[in-house]
Amino acid sequence: MATTQLSKDLLRAQFVGKTLHQVPTPSVVLDLAKVEANCNLMLEAAKRLRLNWRAHIKTHKTSELTRLQVGNDDSTPVNIIVSTVMEAESVVPLLKEYQLRGRPVNMLYSFPVYLSSVDRLAAILAQLGPGSVTVMVDHIEQVKLLTLIASKSGHPPLVFMKVNMGGNRAGVIPNTPTCAALVRELLLAETVGAAVFYGLYSHAGHSYASRQDWEAMGMLGAEFSALHDVAHAIHAERPDHPLVLSVGATPTVTTLHHPDFGVDIDGEGRKQNATGTNNEGEAVLMTGAESGSTDAAATGLIKDIIARMRADGLTLEVHAGVYPVLDVQQLAAHARDATYLNASAVAITVVAEVASLYPGRGAGDVTEAMVNAGSLALGREPCQDMGEVKGQHYNGWGIVMPWAGVANVVPGPQFPAVHGGWQVSRISQEHGVLAWVGNKEEETPLAVGQRVRIWPNHACITGAGHSWYLIVDSRNQGREDEVVDVWPRWNGW
Structure with a gap:
């Protein structure tokens, strides 16, 4: 159960109107102009490329920044990721608010499900209703916990199978007997009503070690390709089973700001430019020439991968977390060139x-x-x-x-x-x-x-x-x- 949180009103009374030369130190500070610009760039990129968007809120753990990450378009779903059950419980009031506005909500608890999380996750699912909570599975022994969540909440949880595509932190390795066995168990759990096999999830954490402009773009393509391989194996067992393929880390997903993605033709035949930020942190339109980028081959490859997956009836989703605030690690990764990321x-x-x-x-x-x-x-x-x-x-x-x-x-x-x-x-x-x-x-x-x-x-x-x-x-x-x-x-x- 969530503990009592600090009073925002009391904190505002204490600090608002003071300058950074008057507040206690050390204090952590966010610049709203830059946060908003970074969030808007991500929302624009996902919309431009017709990709589902899932915002990871673990970096900041606040309702205010969550609002900026999911945007204010009531025609879009509110899909988020949390890393602790505390985050999950604390964000419930905000998700209920979005439900009242008619926006579908879905919260993914991104740690592979474990026994002591079951009761608290089930309580959240009971509050938010069917289809609202997704859990992560990467081991066959975790599947039995799905039945517990379903029985305690009254609703089957949605499930992402975590796929290891090189980061080696968590997930099953594609094209292995372990992967095939877990697929069969999840399909069986779905058949008996214990879960909904929602899709496949990867996180290219090793993209933080990239050091060349746009290098992480290749890892984004590798993520999609790895999940596509697993999706083929699932469809061999259950043809036409709907699946969401969710990929991302801030270095990989922010490469979607590449200008060669920004001149696609949208559904109404209009050309769209990519966007960057100026020195004040404001979103600005940019052309490919202004970015100085020439890596059309990599973007073309990813476009081809996306087209092939869509042709197979797969739903594509991207996720990221640290991008609204960034940090020195993200600058070091050079996911974008200096025009876009500085x-x-x-x-x-x-x-x-x-x-x-x-x-x-x-x-x-x-x-x-x-x-x-x-x-x-x-x-x-x-x-x-x-x-x-x-x-x-x-x-x-x-x-x-x-x-x-x-x-x-x-x-x-x-x-x-x-x-x-x-x-x-x-x-x-x-x-x-x-x-x-x-x-x-x-x-x-x-x-x-x-x-x-x-x-x-x-x-x-x-x-x-x-x-x-x-x-x-x-x-x-x-x-x-x-x-x-x-x-x-x-x-x-």
Whole structure:
């Protein structure tokens, strides 16, 4: 059962109207302008390519950002993904609101189902009604739990079979006896009314290790192809069985913003341009020439894969989670080129204070500084060094954003592989150590008591260390640092 959440009204009374120079530190901040732009880009891409869209809400765990991810088009379903049962329980009131507006809802609990989750998931399914809850299965022993959920809720749950297409975190491997056995068990469970075999699901987590512009596009094609192979095996057992094929991770799905996807002809014969973001985080139309991209072969291959799957009667769905806020890891993956993906699109920062300075202590006699944001405020998740010479790529724990007198190195197209300026070089529980990377002569001075904003490596882990987000809006000229809202998080399990 969900625990009592923090009062949004009390938090707003405490923070709204203050600036980032007046709030306690460390605090995690989201820029509404950039969040909205990133969400709109994804909704536009899914609509343009006629793909079903499923929003993962695990990064932020808030109702406010969930609304932005699913959009306000009442003609579309509200399909979401949660990673904890706490998220599932907490989002129920919002899903009920959408049901009252006539929007079908479906919540996927993305962890393979386990015994202690059954009662709570069944209670949610009972509240939201048939077709509202989907669970994940990747082992034959999990199938028996579907009967329990159905009996406790009064409705059979929908089921995604998780397919491992290279990430090796979870899922069955295609074209193996284990995969075939699980398919048969799920079809049997459907026959006896214990479940609805809804479709196949993959997550290309290894796409985070891509480092070249648009490289993750090939992994998106591999995801679709892997699920297509499994769908053929299912149709060999049960011809014409309806299936949803759901693929995605932020690096793979955001490659759908590629300009060669943006000049397709829609159903009414109009050409549509792709969209990007400008330096203010606003959505802007762009042509293929403006993007500088020439990778038409990869987009053509994915279009062909999609066409073949649609010809087989399959429903195609994409999902992603961290894309609304982004982070240093996403910049490192270079899922899009710098025109579409750059530091100006990162919506999340952590505000911290410089507590002490240590001149000449760093390598090359550069200054080091201590800030009050360590692993609990920033997270301890490294950005994998994929460079040919280890240690030359970025390997820190966060990068200081140019802001409020900190004229840090402005990121270029190869950022963060090519990097410099103030970075979080070491962290412990509450302590973060900033070090200047680059020529000592170019070092930007810091002062004790000065505030800095840090782009974190992984937004999902960073958010977990905080109970709410402070919301600013960079579209408010002259008041870009003013808190305009507070979004409480659904922390816990």
